[in-house]
Structure formats: structure tokens, C-alpha cells
Amino acid sequence: MDEMRNNAPKLSEIKKENPFGTPDQYFDDFSARLHTRMAAEAQSSAPQKSRIFQLLKPALGLAASFAVVVMLVYVPLRLFMPKEINQVAQTSDTSDAGFLNIIEKIDEESFVALLNDTESEDEFTNDELALYVSANFSDYELYENLTNK
Amino acid sequence: MPDNDQHIIADLKDENKRNLAFHMLVKTYQERLYWHIRKIVLNHDDADDVLQNTFMKVWRNIDTFREESSLFTWLYRIATNESITFLNSKKRKSLLPLNEESEYLLENLASDPYFEGDKIQLKLQEAIVRLPEKQRLVFNMKYFDEMKYDDMAEILDTSVGALKASYHHAVKKVEEFLKNND
Numbered sequence A: 001m002d003e004m005r006n007n008a009p010k011l012s013e014i015k016k017e018n019p020f021g022t023p024d025q026y027f028d029d030f031s032a033r034l035h036t037r038m039a040a041e042a043q044s045s046a047p048q049k050s051r052i053f054q055l056l057k058p059a060l061g062l063a064a065s066f067a068v069v070v071m072l073v074y075v076p077l078r079l080f081m082p083k084e085i086n087q088v089a090q091t092s093d094t095s096d097a098g099f100l101n102i103i104e105k106i107d108e109e110s111f112v113a114l115l116n117d118t119e120s121e122d123e124f125t126n127d128e129l130a131l132y133v134s135a136n137f138s139d140y141e142l143y144e145n146l147t148n149k
Numbered sequence B: 001m002p003d004n005d006q007h008i009i010a011d012l013k014d015e016n017k018r019n020l021a022f023h024m025l026v027k028t029y030q031e032r033l034y035w036h037i038r039k040i041v042l043n044h045d046d047a048d049d050v051l052q053n054t055f056m057k058v059w060r061n062i063d064t065f066r067e068e069s070s071l072f073t074w075l076y077r078i079a080t081n082e083s084i085t086f087l088n089s090k091k092r093k094s095l096l097p098l099n100e101e102s103e104y105l106l107e108n109l110a111s112d113p114y115f116e117g118d119k120i121q122l123k124l125q126e127a128i129v130r131l132p133e134k135q136r137l138v139f140n141m142k143y144f145d146e147m148k149y150d151d152m153a154e155i156l157d158t159s160v161g162a163l164k165a166s167y168h169h170a171v172k173k174v175e176e177f178l179k180n181n182d
Helices: A002-007 A009-013 A026-080 A082-105 A108-121 A126-136 A139-148 B003-012 B018-041 B044-060 B071-093 B098-110 B119-129 B133-144 B149-156 B160-180
Strands: none
Touching (some): A002 A009, A009 B160, A026 B044, B003 B018, B018 B133, B071 B098, B071 B149, B098 B119, B119 B160, B133 B149, B133 B160
């Protein structure tokens, strides 16, 4: 105290008292007001969740009905149709792929030769033709064909 | 730690007794914390807001309370931090430059119908609000509340030596202001 009087004489002259006041019965009511505020904050934080749900409700309803429609259309299709569709797709895929594979495997010269061979097969010599006719037709059949004309 | 505090802490950890224990805690500490806050923010309405914020924070953070510090220092630390946060947010909202915080506080004090001090008390408050924040806290806690340096060190998370130095500087500045504005 003496130290204060020596170091700060002006300050030590001032009576050490609380210059602040409060409204009447402030401390008696404080606890009740605090609990009211706490209850209000607890309540306001709870409905926030339901408010978010309320906002999302139409979108959620739309999404749910879309899911139901998809289930009603897609699931039966998936159950009854897929085998045939898949088989057709697979067959065409396989035949195309196989044909392409064969073509790719043949080199250009062989391919031309093959084409030429095919053309030559259509041309018969007279001897071959006579042999074919005598082997497959009787004399009577040949006579009948000639007289019908 | 006082027996009453130990009782409150034990009951706060018990789910069934928590509400009643919190009510006890509020009743026990509301006045001491209010005066501590009031000396920082000066205005009654602001002090009331900050005191409510303080207890709300205490309620939300009861589980984080470690018994390494006393209940009293834990509550004072929360109240001090809430007061500083409150003043900083006011400063941001009113776009006040840093050095004009004291002007804002003085206006706040002058407009407060619950300031009951005389002219000399007003002048003392004027001197105190012009101190840097840390010195202001230390001066209020030591000069008015006569708090022990050890407790202050725990509340403000500062060494006892630094607190003594802060108080010494604060007293010199207040004395200087009183002399110059006589």
C-alpha cells in the first residue's frame, strides 16, 4: 500500500470502489433468462433439420417417383428380354468379326487368285459338260427334254 | 479446489445431475464473472450478453474441462476470451481503427445508465481504457479484484514475472494520465 502511495500518489488517493451498477434484481433473474435462451437455441437448432427436409421434400419425392418408374420399366425388360437381345447381338457380332478375320488373314495376291478361281469355275469345257450330262441324265430324259422344246 | 467446486464438477459429469449442477455453477459464479466481464466491456448490456455467451460456452464444453486447473480459473479464462472476442467483433462491425477502441469504450461507458461512479471514477476508467489490452486486463484483475498473480498467470496464460511487469507499467501509465488530466 505504501509502495502504491509512493509510486502512484494520485491513484492511491482514489477510493477503491466499484463504479458500476446493474438493474434491480439482475442477478436473481439471470439464471432464468439464461435457461430461456439455452432452451430457445436448442429448439431453433432442432427445427433447422426439419426445415432442410421440408426444402428438399419435393426434389426427394421426384427422385423417388423416377426411381419407381425406372424399376417398373427396366426390371421387367431386364428379366424377360435380355437373352434374345444378347444372343442376336452376339451372333451378328461374332459373324462380322469372323468374316473380317478371314479377310484380314488372306494376303492380296491370294485374294485375287481366289476371285479368279471362282470365275473359272463357271466355265466348263465341252467334254466336262458331256461327261456331266451322261452321268446325271438317262437317254430317255435327254430325248424327252429335246422333244418338249 | 473448494469443496463446493468439487461437488459441482462431480455432478456435472453425471448425466442425471448435470442440469442441476449447471444451475448451481451459474448461481455460484454469475456475480464474480459478471464484474470481471463488466470491467472489460464497461457497458451493462454488453456485459450481460458476454456473461450469457460465457455460460453457454461452459455448458457446451463441460466435457472438455480437465481438473488440472480449478473451476474458477477455467471459468475466468472463458469469460476473458469471450469479452475480448466480443470487443473485437464490435470493432470489426463498426470499422474502428485499432487505436480508437478506447474512444468506443468511453462512449459506451458514458451512455451506460448503470455507471454510478463520480467524475474521478470516470477519469480513472478513462485512464484504464487507454491501456493496451493485456495491461488493462492485468490492472483490473490486480487493482480491483486483488487477484493472486498465480491465478492470473493461469487465466491469462502468462508468466508471473510478465504479469508483474505489466501491472507495474499499467500503474505508471494510469498515474501519468491522472496527473496530466487533473
